[in-house]
Amino acid sequence: MVQPALRLQDEGEALYFIADYHALISVDDPRVLRENSLNLAIDLLACGLDPAKATLFRQSEVPEVTELAWILGTFAPVETLANLQNYKERVARGALPNASLLTYPVLMAADILLYDSDTVPVGLDQLEHVEAAREIAVRFNEGRGEILRVPVARIKDRSTVVPGLDGQKMSKGNDNTLAVFEEEKLFRKAIMTLSGIAAQEDAPKNSNADHHVALVLHRLVTSPGEAAAVEEAFSRRDFGVGELKKRAFAALWEYFAPMRMRRAELVQNTDFVHEVLSKGAEKARAIAQQTMERVRRAMGLR
Numbered sequence: 124m125v126q127p128a129l130r131l132q133d134e135g136e137a138l139y140f141i142a143d144y145h146a147l148i149s150v151d152d153p154r155v156l157r158e159n160s161l162n163l164a165i166d167l168l169a170c171g172l173d174p175a176k177a178t179l180f181r182q183s184e185v186p187e188v189t190e191l192a193w194i195l196g197t198f199a200p201v202e203t204l205a206n207l208q209n210y211k212e213r214v215a216r217g218a219l220p221n222a223s224l225l226t227y228p229v230l231m232a233a234d235i236l237l238y239d240s241d242t243v244p245v246g247l248d249q250l251e252h253v254e255a256a257r258e259i260a261v262r263f264n265e266g267r268g269e270i271l272r273v274p275v276a277r278i279k280d281r282s283t284v285v286p287g288l289d290g291q292k293m294s295k296g297n298d299n300t301l302a303v304f305e306e307e308k309l310f311r312k313a314i315m316t317l318s319g320i321a322a323q324e325d326a327p328k329n330s331n332a333d334h335h336v337a338l339v340l341h342r343l344v345t346s347p348g349e350a351a352a353v354e355e356a357f358s359r360r361d362f363g364v365g366e367l368k369k370r371a372f373a374a375l376w377e378y379f380a381p382m383r384m385r386r387a388e389l390v391q392n393t394d395f396v397h398e399v400l401s402k403g404a405e406k407a408r409a410i411a412q413q414t415m416e417r418v419r420r421a422m423g424l425r
Contacts, residue, residue, distance in 0.1 A: 125170045127244040127277070132177040138238050138407055139172065140182045141400070144189070144230060148223050164396050166304065169386035180403030182234065187411040192226070192233035194422060198262040199229050199255070207251055232256035237411045240274045246284070248292070250276055267421045271414075285343065286336050290319035301340075303379045304386055314340075314372040315365075335364065337371040344378035 131137045141160045150156045160181060172179060182188060204210065204225050214220045228251075235243055235256045243253050253276040260271040284292060287299030294300070301313055320334040338357060342350040357367055389396055419425040 129171050132173060137177040139177055140180050143181055143183045164400055165386060165389045168389055169382045174399045178403045178406050180400055180407045184404035185407050185411050187415045188233045188237055191237050192230045195232050195259050196229045198259050204228060228252045228255045232259045235274055236260055236271045237414050239272045242277050243274050244277045270417050270421045286339050290336050311372050315368050317368055337368045341371040341374050345374050
């Protein structure tokens with residue numbers, strides 16, 4: 124997610140938020156939610172998100188988003204929401220099928236439409252939510268004029284899909300993540316316990332060896348030349364899986380080194396992080412309030 128975010132901040136006005144309202148679906152401990160929100164902000168800044176180029180804020184600091192979500196809900200059929208793949212998969216994995224989980228795409232539509240977004244960077248798993256936002260915006264605009272901007276999705280390249288520890292797509296929901304800011308000993312241990320084949324459609328098809336999780340992770344953080352050399356040597360069985368994991372660890376540890384240094388600095392200066400979030404919310408609210416004035420008038424609320 125971060126890589127396309129960094130690219131977009133150099134292309135135009137980019138807004139990114141900490142989705143703490145969305146997190147309420149799965150986090151019910153206030154302390155954990157506050158800590159997660161702050162840590163995510165620190166992580167994003169450590170990875171290169173530049174407050175001078177991009178707007179970073181907490182979702183909950185722009186209350187207009189829940190107002191818009193309520194209004195947009197009147198344009199979202201329950202049947203459509205219940206048939207979205209993401210909803211069905213989460214319920215199948217044991218998530219409580221409450222109203223917030225069902226209407227998650229409506230709040231996400233508000234997240235997008237509130238800021239007159241032109242482009243929304245997403246992975247394939249979130250594409251249906253952008254399509255839902257587009258459909259809701261079109262329905263809202265019918266008979267009212269172009270009140271809401273209809274955005275387009277920018278699909279992340281399939282080759283950037285990151286496999287988790289079990290080979291499936293890395294996801295906190297699947298509990299298969301690799302904590303890149305973990306201390307060295309634990310990070311190395313996680314890499315050395317990697318097993319299985321990465322489920323990636325675009326990976327080389329020569330053999331299962333080409334899909335090994337450690338090889339895919341190595342490929343993501345090294346140059347094409349270095350990645351090709353390691354893949355070729357591994358295919359020739361010049362070394363085994365153990366050595367491959369060691370090389371993957373070394374590449375990943377080096378890749379994230381400058382980000383770890385920056386993160387350590389930010390942890391010691393959380394006042395700066397809170398200031399970034401506060402200024403970001405102020406800027407985001409200025410845009411949101413303009414959108415809501417148009418929406419309220421179009422709905423007869425003003």
